Amino acid sequence: MVEPSWTVVVPVKRLDAAKSRLRGALDRVPHESLALALAQDTVAAALACPLVGEVLVVTADRTAAESLRALGARMVPEPPQGGLNPAFVVGAARAAGRWVAALTADLPALRPVELAAALRSAADDPGMRRFVADAPGTGTTLLTAPPGVPLSPRFGVGSAAAHAASGAVALPAVGPTLRRDVDTPADLVAAAALGLGGHTTALGLGGHTGTLLEPAAPVYGADMQGTVATFDPQLRSGTLLLDDGTQVEFPAAAFDASGLRLLRLGQRVRIEHDDAGGLTRITLPTFR
Ligand SMILES: Nc1nc2c(ncn2[C@@H]2O[C@H](COP(=O)(O)OP(=O)(O)OP(=O)(O)O)[C@@H](O)[C@H]2O)c(=O)[nH]1
Ligand SMILES: C=C(OP(=O)(O)O)C(=O)O
Structure with a gap:
């Protein structure tokens, strides 16, 4: 059938x-x-x-x-x-x-x-x-x-x-x-115990089953890429979902340094960062 x-x-x-x-x-x-x-x-x-x-x-x-x-x-x-x-x-x-x-x-x-x-x-x-x-x-x-x-x-x-x-x-x-619907913080912990999907995991609580933890500070690889998760054209800032599953915010300065006029949601980008891990520049993956 x-x-x-x-x-x-x-x-x-x-x-x-x-x-x-x-x-x-x-x-x-x-x-x-x-x-x-x-x-x-x-x-x-x-x-x-x-x-x-x-x-x-x-x-x-x-x-x-x-x-x-x-x-x-x-x-x-x-x-x-x-x-x-x-x-x-x-x-x-x-x-x-x-x-x-x-x-x-x-x-x-x-x-x-x-x-x-x-x-x-x-x-x-x-x-x-x-x-x-x-x-x-x-x-x-x-x-x-x-x-x-x-x-x-x-x-x-x-x-x-x-x-x-x-x-x-x-x-x-x-x-x-x-x-397992999630209405309360306790529900979120229970859902994490079952295994969260990628978008919720990227917020920083994937794998933690006892407490809701703050997202860890990101540690970037040499050539880290990701996709644009949010972008506010007025503030010129937003968030990226990196390929290692972490979500990071980027400031207006990192966008301004990109030379780009707009970022689309889902667009692939490469990031540059300073020694402290702060995002300094977003580029298209083909740019160096
Ligand atoms: N489009 C639409 N979706 C709704 C509306 N009210 C609730 N939902 C969705 O229905 C789902 C279940 O509803 P609830 O669990 O009551 O969620 P909620 O009203 O967002 O949550 P609370 O404010 O905590 O009650 C959620 O995923 C909501 O996004 C509505 O008025 N319009
Ligand atoms: C709207 C509902 O969701 P909740 O009870 O989780 O708010 C429901 O269960 O019908």
Whole structure:
């Protein structure tokens, strides 16, 4: 039997308002960067899942839209009234007639193989909506609907019970990374214990399971390259994701020394630094 191809809908709240319970969880990491990294790892895992044909991100946030489009997701505008369930409904409407999976954007440890197992199991009964409760058991991380069946999302406080009351059936034996949503600093530690995706790891807490540690000072190799993760043209500064997985900020002076007029997100660059490790110049990899 040919397996169905799923459309995964991932709403992403405006980054300055999203994940408010996590605000201040990581010293020296801007809140928006943490909220974005969680969404990037969630979307990257969904895109890497072999049963997923398309990921639709519903967002009003321009930074999130740009970064998640660069990963390969398609953007759907936030409905005017805002709100999580309306965002899911608008995304699902774009996927009418297809297998739809509603996924929250706060699953930074998600493994494509665990999402694939859940989707495979959800497709076993072609008439039914299925859901996955979050790790505490009260919320929901995934809600699925077969073609022709309305998604009818009931995300929010107590959503696992609300989904069950609406006729959706819990999926059995779901892997831990699909259930591990991150709402609080303690959740982030628990997700780190499962193994975080690359974007959240790059913030400096990958591998640490006891405490949330400050990012270590970067140690650069002789010819370190990376990609542009953020860039503010007005401030002329931003952040780079280096090839060794660390994320570093670059000051306006390093951009000014580049001779470039603009940096694009995802653009490859090479860095030059002083003896103390401060970034002094960004160049294109071909320049010396
Ligand atoms: N597009 C969109 N996404 C939303 C909205 N509200 C929540 N989300 C997303 O839904 C997911 C799960 O929601 P919550 O865990 O309640 O996240 P949150 O509202 O960002 O977090 P808190 O402020 O801590 O409650 C998150 O990944 C959010 O980005 C919304 O109004 N619009
Ligand atoms: C919106 C939800 O997320 P959380 O409970 O994690 O805030 C939900 O579980 O339905």
